[in-house]
Amino acid sequence: MKIYLDSAQTGSWKLPAGCPSVQGVTTNPSLVHQAGLPVNLPTYLDLLQAAADHGFSELMLQLPSSDLALAAAWLDALRALSQRLSIQLTVKLPCAPEWATCIQWVKKQGQPILLTGLSNPVQLLWAREMEADYVAPYVGRLVNDGRNVWALMQACVAQQNAGPQLLAASIKSPDVLAQLMGLGAAAVTLPPASLVAWSSDALTQAAIQQFDRDIQASLRGV
Structure with a gap:
């Protein structure tokens, strides 16, 4: 399974050991806005450069408008830079x-x-007809809406x-991540904070502490 960071905050892209x-x-326009950045072409070009600087091989960027003239101008500039940087560019568009x-x-x-934003099986069939390379349902939003999310994931x-x-996308717990891994999902996107938080676990730490106590007890002959 491929993992993508879901963030426009480039300072959060460096992850710790584990x-x-x-x-x-x-990323998407909402994440760009939340990062305090304008949703414009210079920002997207900066994100491409930042991805290269961090050693990433791919960047997925969402076009802000369906206007073909604007899409053409943005795509020309983004493709030119991505090719120079050897970054695989994937264009995100609403489903x-x-x-x-x-x-x-x-x-x-x-x-x-x-x-992106795929929410039901009819949209999935349409996305296939449109020859989409990826579809991105928001798992957490679907769960919150009471949908049968696992039928759609299957x-x-x-x-x-x-x-x-x-x-x-929108994975709210490691249990949901485990279910997606078990189903065979090709990829997930996670906020950096989630990856960092889930890289350790209280149960693992409790086991390590027990090992340490038992090692010391064995050396004391207890």
Whole structure:
């Protein structure tokens, strides 16, 4: 399973020991805004450079508008820089019919695409017809809405052999991450803080402390 950091805060991209290797970074306009950055082309170009500086091989960026003229201008600049930096660029677009023309145009440019916000199986079938490379359902939001999230995750995994790869987002607990790993999800995206928090565990630390106590007791002949 590939892991992507879900953050536009480049200062959080450096992870401590104990965290698994990450493939790259994925972000969206909301995360860019939350990082205190303007959602504009210079910001996106800076994020590409930061990804290269951190040694990441991939960056997933969401276009802010379905306007084809704007998409063309942004994509030209982003592709040129990503090629110079040897960064695999994936373009994120909302999984919504009003974006269909833009999705088809980006795909015709030979650009990998991720359809984000997928929430039901009809959208999954549509994403496959649109030849999406990835689909990104927001798992936590689906759970909060009372959806049968695991039926949808199973459907996404079943499509992976001949359709889009599942990149699960909005993962709120290590138990959900474990379920996605067990299902065979191709990728997940996690906030850096979650990776850091889950890289250690109170049960593991309790076992280590017990080992230490028992070692000392054995040396005292207790």
